[in-house]
Amino acid sequence: MSSLPRIGQWTTLDELQALQDKQLPHLLGWAARSPFYSKRIGSALTSMRTRADLESIEPTTKQDLRDQYPFGLLAVPKEELATYHESSGTAGQPTPSYYTAQDWVDLAERYARKWVGINANDVFLVRTPYALMITGHLAHAAARLHGATVVPGDNRSVAMPYSRVVRVLHDLGVTLSWSMPTETLMWAAAARAAGYEPGRDFPALRALFVGGEPVSPTRRKRISELWGVPVVEEYGSTETGSLAGECSWGHLHLWADRAIFEVYDPVTGTVGPEGSGQLVVTPLYREAMPLLRYNLGDDVEVSYADCPCGWALPTVRVLGRAGFGYPVGGATITQNRLEELVFSLPVEHEVLFWRARALPERLTVEVEVPDAYREAACAGLRQAIATEYGIDADVAGVTPGTLLPTEVLTGVHDVVKPRSLFGPDEDWTKGLIYY
Known part of the structure; x- marks a missing residue:
């Protein structure tokens, strides 16, 4: 070469x-x-x-x-x-x-x-x-x-x-x-x-x-x-x-x-x-x-x-x-632009995780946000969406741990090697499973 x-x-x-x-x-x-x-x-x-x-x-x-x-x-x-x-x-x-x-x-x-x-x-x-x-x-x-x-x-x-x-x-x-x-x-x-x-x-x-x-x-x-x-x-x-x-x-x-x-x-x-x-x-x-x-x-x-x-x-x-969008009420909603709006919220609101559903007649957004900032974060995002797309969106704040469960972040899996012989108090249904 x-x-x-x-x-x-x-x-x-x-x-x-x-x-x-x-x-x-x-x-x-x-x-x-x-x-x-x-x-x-x-x-x-x-x-x-x-x-x-x-x-x-x-x-x-x-x-x-x-x-x-x-x-x-x-x-x-x-x-x-x-x-x-x-x-x-x-x-x-x-x-x-x-x-x-x-x-x-x-x-x-x-x-x-x-x-x-x-x-x-x-x-x-x-x-x-x-x-x-x-x-x-x-x-x-x-x-x-x-x-x-x-x-x-x-x-x-x-x-x-x-x-x-x-x-x-x-x-x-x-x-x-x-x-x-x-x-x-x-x-x-x-x-x-x-x-x-x-x-x-x-x-x-x-x-x-x-x-x-x-x-x-x-x-x-x-x-x-x-x-x-x-x-x-x-x-x-x-x-x-x-x-x-x-x-x-x-x-x-x-x-x-x-x-x-x-x-x-x-x-x-x-x-x-x-x-x-x-x-x-x-x-x-x-x-x-x-x-x-x-x-x-x-x-x-x-x-x-x-x-x-x-x-x-x-x-x-x-x-x-990111260039693909869903039609909602005459606007086209793209993930890239909607993400821009979500992360434009003040860093103090601690919004990291969100999800949205785009239907022909309505956009619904959920964001994880602490109770102290929930009202302000939802109002701010709702206004940003209205300004950007000219539509009224349903924006709801949910408790941190709702979209990304805390156990996913803190859990430790018991990873074991497969085996075939078990004692009287052991779960033998996982004999050939590695976890």
């Missing part, structure tokens, strides 16, 4: 494109070994070398990956594979992905490209799945690449309840973490349930790395205020690895030295380098499973405007499902 580019090797977009063009023939050569692409494109693929050639290829879809399960896109001998993965949102059909050891060098390097660096002094809590999805393995590999101590706190395991997360954060002096944004709010609630104050009693913590769901600026600010550290965003997928990371100016930059990005407008059918639409990605250093013009289906806004950080990389705003 060609040597991997490093930030600083280019200073202009023309130089960046030259790096892409230099690697593109290697990628197209790998794709020619893929049964899927050799069948779809035919012998013409072996002579393709340029960006114009790439743009003539029909985009690859998630359904294509599902239809080729498990190894229809494999472009190397199977014995060269290092890992096999499947994404989480498969709608009942596996979406396979696989990588060689050399592919993993690229994956780990891209993930670690954050303005808050990872180093050997860090204790890194990885609080995302370690199963078939790539997310936990990716952060783990990036942390180890830079010498950090990894705490593998899989968020899908009953062996790692929130009470244990708080203990690990506090007792081990965790400095960095990787999770969904919502997780960090739940940690804060669990910490308080354990008698700790998030912004005071975890002095080693220096940043929270988050991804996996859109996060509004107001929720991000609230998380940062709670913990007293920066919240650093990451964007990627199991099929591609990290696609974008955050610079010190708070902008999410696409790793365009390692992939070619396009934006597809599903309304007009046009494809361009920037604007609003669905993100189409061609990873340039993916050997085991080359992807040509892979449409992630994520709604994004891409811009090539200059950023003061000097990385000379395009920026992206990831909307995900």
Whole structure:
């Protein structure tokens, strides 16, 4: 594999494109070994070398990956594979992905490209799945690449309840973490349930790395205020690895030295380098499973405007499902904007958790809020919704612990190994169950 580019090797977009063009023939050569692409494109693929050639290829879809399960896109001998993965949102059909050891060098390097660096002094809590999805393995590999101590706190395991997360954060002096944004709010609630104050009693913590769901600026600010550290965003997928990371100016930059990005407008059918639409990605250093013009289906806004950080990389705003809305009384309610309104309530109201139901004739919102602030919080949110959407919403405050039960934050599961022999007073119905 060609040597991997490093930030600083280019200073202009023309130089960046030259790096892409230099690697593109290697990628197209790998794709020619893929049964899927050799069948779809035919012998013409072996002579393709340029960006114009790439743009003539029909985009690859998630359904294509599902239809080729498990190894229809494999472009190397199977014995060269290092890992096999499947994404989480498969709608009942596996979406396979696989990588060689050399592919993993690229994956780990891209993930670690954050303005808050990872180093050997860090204790890194990885609080995302370690199963078939790539997310936990990716952060783990990036942390180890830079010498950090990894705490593998899989968020899908009953062996790692929130009470244990708080203990690990506090007792081990965790400095960095990787999770969904919502997780960090739940940690804060669990910490308080354990008698700790998030912004005071975890002095080693220096940043929270988050991804996996859109996060509004107001929720991000609230998380940062709670913990007293920066919240650093990451964007990627199991099929591609990290696609974008955050610079010190708070902008999410696409790793365009390692992939070619396009934006597809599903309304007009046009494809361009920037604007609003669905993100189409061609990873340039993916050997085991080359992807040509892979449409992630994520709604994004891409811009090539200059950023003061000097990385000379395009920026992206990831909307995900945030752009999807429900009609209510003539307005369209989106989660992203409604979340903005909820977290615009004064921090003193202590509102962290909420839910809403959108019906054609009515919007109902519930927020967890202490009794002392309930009336003010509900009135403030009701007014904000009326101002934003021009509708009257039913806003109710509920006691903390209603939406997120306290026992979820404080409970400790009894995790046991399976066995078959039991004594007279033991419950043998759990003989083959691990919890």
